[in-house]
Amino acid sequence: MSSKITEKTEELVRPILTELNLELVDIEFEKEGKNWFLRVFIDKEGGVDIEECGQVSEQLSEKLDDTDPVTFPYFLEVSSPGAERPLKKPTDFEKNLGNNVYVKLYEPLDGAKEYEGVLKSFENNIVTLEVKVKSRKREVTIPYDKIAKARLAVSFN
Structure with missing residues (x-):
């Protein structure tokens, strides 16, 4: 309905x-x-x-x-969608390169279902995030079709 x-x-x-x-x-x-x-x-x-x-x-x-x-x-x-605007379409990802985003997956990837980090690229339906793990930064690549929800994330760093 x-x-x-x-x-x-x-x-x-x-x-x-x-x-x-x-x-x-x-x-x-x-x-x-x-x-x-x-x-x-x-x-x-x-x-x-x-x-x-x-x-x-x-x-x-x-x-x-x-x-x-x-x-x-x-x-x-x-x-207005506000500061934590949802990312619904591929163009939303393309427009928000360099921004902090939160991504929730349908199923775990590398042991996690949720990631937050800087959106580094969106190419060939692959999202690349730079995430911080303790004091180190690393890149995570996520297939677009594995994303259940995504939105901009306000960063307090």
């Missing part, structure tokens, strides 16, 4: 974002406590502001009301 709702939401929000020169980062439809939330994350070079989020929310809300893909009460939230 939730994948049908996120697909329909994407179909409805794309033309709005194209018109406003904004990028769709992610869509989530999930239950928290007893409430359902439809979250749309948008961005652009330099970040989005509250007015842009409000504009998208207003236009999308009208379209959702017209097509009614969700037949029960929910909250619509349109926001």
Whole structure:
């Protein structure tokens, strides 16, 4: 059910974002406590502001009301992905070379399912991270199709 709702939401929000020169980062439809939330994350070079989020929310809300893909009460939230933006597509990795990232794998690689480090390269569907193990740095290569989740990671070094 939730994948049908996120697909329909994407179909409805794309033309709005194209018109406003904004990028769709992610869509989530999930239950928290007893409430359902439809979250749309948008961005652009330099970040989005509250007015842009409000504009998208207003236009999308009208379209959702017209097509009614969700037949029960929910909250619509349109926001920026924030500092720990998810990396969903190969282009997200290409755009974030040199940044600190967190990667969670479907299955362990070299004994670990989670890595955090500097994104050194993304070539031929292979992600290369420079990770710190105690005081040493080493490179880890991860096949893109083994990544369950990835996001930018705020570093406090």
